[in-house]
Amino acid sequence: MFTLDLSLVRKQGKPTAFHFRAQLPALDGPDGMVSFIGPVDVETVVTYAQGQFWLDGTVSGQVELACARCLKRFAHPLKVTLAERYVQGRTVDDPEVTCVEDDLVDLTETVRQSILLALPMRALCRVECRGLCPECGQVLNEGACDCRSRTIDPRLAGLADFFKPNPKGVE
Numbered sequence: 623m624f625t626l627d628l629s630l631v632r633k634q635g636k637p638t639a640f641h642f643r644a645q646l647p648a649l650d651g652p653d654g655m656v657s658f659i660g661p662v663d664v665e666t667v668v669t670y671a672q673g674q675f676w677l678d679g680t681v682s683g684q685v686e687l688a689c690a691r692c693l694k695r696f697a698h699p700l701k702v703t704l705a706e707r708y709v710q711g712r713t714v715d716d717p718e719v720t721c722v723e724d725d726l727v728d729l730t731e732t733v734r735q736s737i738l739l740a741l742p743m744r745a746l747c748r749v750e751c752r753g754l755c756p757e758c759g760q761v762l763n764e765g766a767c768d769c770r771s772r773t774i775d776p777r778l779a780g781l782a783d784f785f786k787p788n789p790k791g792v793e
Contacts, residue, residue, distance in 0.1 A: 624664050624729035628675055628710065628722070637669045640679075642729075649734060651687075651741050659684040659697055664733055666704065674719070675708040681733050687745040691753035692761050702740040706732060 624642045631638045642664040648657040666679030681702040686695055707719045708727060752762035760767035774782060 624733055626666070626668060626677070626727040626729060627725055628668070628670075628708070628727060629725040631668045631670045631675060635670070637667050640664075640666045640668065646683075646734070646737075649738060651738060652743065653688060653690070653745065656737075656741065657686050659686055662700075662733070662737075664704075664729065666729075673709065675710075677704060677706040677708065679704040681736055685737075685741070687741070689747035689751055690744040691746060691751045692763055693754065694747050694761070694763075696745075696747040698742070698745060700737060700740060702736045704729075704732065704736060 623644050623646075626640055643661045644664075645661050646658050648655045650656075660683065662681060662683035664679060664681050666677050669676045669678075681700065681704060683700050684697050685700055687698045688695055707716075708722050709719050710722055710725075713721050747763075754760065755762060755767045755769055757769035758767050760769075
């Protein structure tokens with residue numbers, strides 16, 4: 623899907639730009655399936671220097687997420703930075719360098735992993751999202767519900783009398 627041809631970079635002897643646009647399948651994210659709204663754009667510049675290929679780029683698009691508070695689906699913009707190094711035909715003891723055998727490098731897995739790492743741990747439709755009523759499930763962003771506004775946990779009900787004024791005036 624996103625395949626670089628390193629031979630073009632070596633032949634040109636200067637930084638080479640690559641642009642890809644594709645519709646990605648849904649990914650299994652931290653809070654369930656993450657589907658893409660429209661295509662994903664991958665813009666990269668690959669430079670060949672000192673026997674290594676240096677890739678710098680961005681991945682951009684939109685994903686549909688579920689709000690962690692109100693469960694509504696919403697569009698979330700993505701802009702992810704890519705930075706990779708490749709070496710051809712030999713192994714290197716550097717964990718930040720990827721060894722490749724031929725001139726074609728498939729970036730699909732790198733793009734997929736970068737997107738998954740960029741997803742928020744707790745997706746919110748907006749910062750001030752009020753979530754759901756714990757009693758009836760009403761979406762509180764859409765309006766208040768008829769549930770009691772202040773329910774006391776029965777385990778703590780005895781503490782409610784602690785702050786009441788003493789009616790007898792006894793201390």
